[in-house]
Amino acid sequence: MADNINLALDAYKRGAFEEALHHARAAATSIDEAGKAEMLSANIHLKLGQKLAAAEAFTRAAEHIAEKRAEFLTFAARLYLTERRADRLADIAVEVGQANAGDAALILDMAQMLLGAGLHPVLDALVPLLDLSNNWHFQVIINHYQLTRKPGKLKPLIEARYRETPKDSFVATNYFLFCRSSLYLPATRQWQEIVRDPENRLVAEILYRDQPLSRCYWSDDPAVLNGPSGAIDNFRNKLGTAVPSGDTPRRGIRPAGERLRIGYLSSDYTVHATMYLLYDVFVAHDRSRYDITFFCQTPANQAQVQKTWDAQLQAEIAPVRGMSHEEIAQEISRRGIDILVDLKGHTAGHLLGATVLSDAPVKATWIGYPGSVRGADLDYHITDPIVTPDSARHRFEEKLCRLPDTYQGNCSRTKPQLKPVSRADQGLPQDAFVFASFNSPAKISPQTVDLWVRVLKAVPESLLWILASGPLLQENFATECARLGIGRERIIFAEGDDDVRPALGRVACFNQARSNICLARLRKPAHRRRPAGSGG
Numbered sequence: 001m002a003d004n005i006n007l008a009l010d011a012y013k014r015g016a017f018e019e020a021l022h023h024a025r026a027a028a029t030s031i032d033e034a035g036k037a038e039m040l041s042a043n044i045h046l047k048l049g050q051k052l053a054a055a056e057a058f059t060r061a062a063e064h065i066a067e068k069r070a071e072f073l074t075f076a077a078r079l080y081l082t083e084r085r086a087d088r089l090a091d092i093a094v095e096v097g098q099a100n101a102g103d104a105a106l107i108l109d110m111a112q113m114l115l116g117a118g119l120h121p122v123l124d125a126l127v128p129l130l131d132l133s134n135n136w137h138f139q140v141i142i143n144h145y146q147l148t149r150k151p152g153k154l155k156p157l158i159e160a161r162y163r164e165t166p167k168d169s170f171v172a173t174n175y176f177l178f179c180r181s182s183l184y185l186p187a188t189r190q191w192q193e194i195v196r197d198p199e200n201r202l203v204a205e206i207l208y209r210d211q212p213l214s215r216c217y218w219s220d221d222p223a224v225l226n227g228p229s230g231a232i233d234n235f236r237n238k239l240g241t242a243v244p245s246g247d248t249p250r251r252g253i254r255p256a257g258e259r260l261r262i263g264y265l266s267s268d269y270t271v272h273a274t275m276y277l278l279y280d281v282f283v284a285h286d287r288s289r290y291d292i293t294f295f296c297q298t299p300a301n302q303a304q305v306q307k308t309w310d311a312q313l314q315a316e317i318a319p320v321r322g323m324s325h326e327e328i329a330q331e332i333s334r335r336g337i338d339i340l341v342d343l344k345g346h347t348a349g350h351l352l353g354a355t356v357l358s359d360a361p362v363k364a365t366w367i368g369y370p371g372s373v374r375g376a377d378l379d380y381h382i383t384d385p386i387v388t389p390d391s392a393r394h395r396f397e398e399k400l401c402r403l404p405d406t407y408q409g410n411c412s413r414t415k416p417q418l419k420p421v422s423r424a425d426q427g428l429p430q431d432a433f434v435f436a437s438f439n440s441p442a443k444i445s446p447q448t449v450d451l452w453v454r455v456l457k458a459v460p461e462s463l464l465w466i467l468a469s470g471p472l473l474q475e476n477f478a479t480e481c482a483r484l485g486i487g488r489e490r491i492i493f494a495e496g497d498d499d500v501r502p503a504l505g506r507v508a509c510f511n512q513a514r515s516n517i518c519l520a521r522l523r524k525p526a527h528r529r530r531p532a533g534s535g536g
Contacts, residue, residue, distance in 0.1 A: 142154060151470065158174060232374055261335065265342050293316055296320060340358055384406050434463050
């Protein structure tokens with residue numbers, strides 16, 4: 001075996017890397033020489049430009065040379081980062097982080113990759129190594145605990161940062177976002193007072209940092225909704241010189257008499273509100289008049305459900321996962337799409353860069369975002385007269401394409417049938433009138449709660465059934481109601497998606513965010529299971 005090591009070293013020095021690798025692999029079968037052989041293999045792979053193979057070899061070398069273990073695993077981690085292999089990084093990230101506690105940049109890079117890949121159990125162990133005073137590090141922690149629905153873990157951290165640096169706009173923005181999502185309404189009331197001073201520098205910075213969708217949850221003021229936005233500026237800036245001046249020139253639409261080509265663009269072709277609302281619409285499209293393409297950036301692990309879809313829809317999916325915005329725009333052009341419909345707007349995972357770069361003759365947005373999708377070079381916003389009355393026109397960059405009744409398709413033929421449940425199954429009394437809200441907590445403003453309390457006081461024998469998962473949200477909401485004169489005994493909490501599917505007799509639903517309350521008397525409701533991420 002020693003001969004193989006010597007032969008590998010000799011070939012390596014001569015630049016005969018394939019020959020060197022052959023001998024190194026042979027030497028690695030010896031326990032005594034395995035460490036040296038794997039170390040040499042790693043360097044040979046680097047010379048050959050094979051970074052992933054080099055990382056694997058460094059990882060194996062670390063198993064055999066204890067004094068070099070931390071060094072080799074660090075080499076491997078950096079290569080896994082370069083190759084975007086979060087799955088392999090996850091096996092060594094915590095050990096590498098502990099060995100490189102002083103390397104904040106490396107720890108951040110690993111944490112961001114693990115977060116992006118959804119590898120939260122590993123990230124849980126890496127969180128103690130992140131720097132809470134560093135905003136980049138703290139953003140990873142915030143996102144991690146939000147995505148894993150652990151507000152109790154985040155609460156002491158974000159409250160401490162806000163106490164220390166209340167004038168840091170990054171900290172203040174995330175503090176007020178956290179308070180809204182955890183139903184801590186005193187802070188939300190505080191924010192509504194602060195924002196009344198538009199000349200306040202901190203207010204301007206917070207508004208700039210606040211995501212467009214978040215603004216829709218707490219404000220009806222057009223100046224706020226359409227004010228400067230870092231999120232919009234960032235995605236436009238990332239396009240760089242790809243849009244040299246103005247917007248992308250458009251192709252001409254195909255001649256009359258030819259089938260128009262319609263392309264839908266989304267990362268939500270999965271168990272998501274978008275598909276629950278539009279699946280039947282997509283199936284019903286008239287293929288004799290239109291060619292349909294679904295440009296799909298849905299994550300691979302979430303796209304498996306597409307195998308259960310109508311065969312026609314499956315055949316029309318065009319995966320663009322992993323492609324750049326420029327590449328997606330080129331694919332849209334290559335397929336000759338006449339009407340491009342964005343289904344995301346300013347929400348997580350949007351592909352607005354691709355819409356800006358696309359030369360499609362007509363561009364529209366639908367269903368994903370309730371306000372103007374500013375900065376995306378869109379022609380139309382598909383909506384209806386209720387969501388966007390004439391008084392709302394001035395808020396939109398796009399022309400309003402208003403459908404006559406509703407902009408939501410709402411599945412009917414394919415809606416899954418539910419098993420009957422009783423009030424007792426949900427912990428509800430048999431005779432009380434029950435008001436209910438299954439909204440995302442971030443949408444529930446202090447003004448909404450004030451109105452709910454007025455309704456409850458007007459109907460003394462009634463209860464409020466509300467979606468609020470976990471002790472933190474429930475305690476915050478019950479405390480606010482008690483302050484306004486409604487005792488804890490009149491509130492029933494539902495947790496998660498499975499607890500809020502009533503098939504009951506007398507239930508009225510508070511179905512709107514902020515101050516508008518829609519009461520619907522449901523005698524025989526048949527709500528289906530709410531898709532994950534539907535937002536209520």
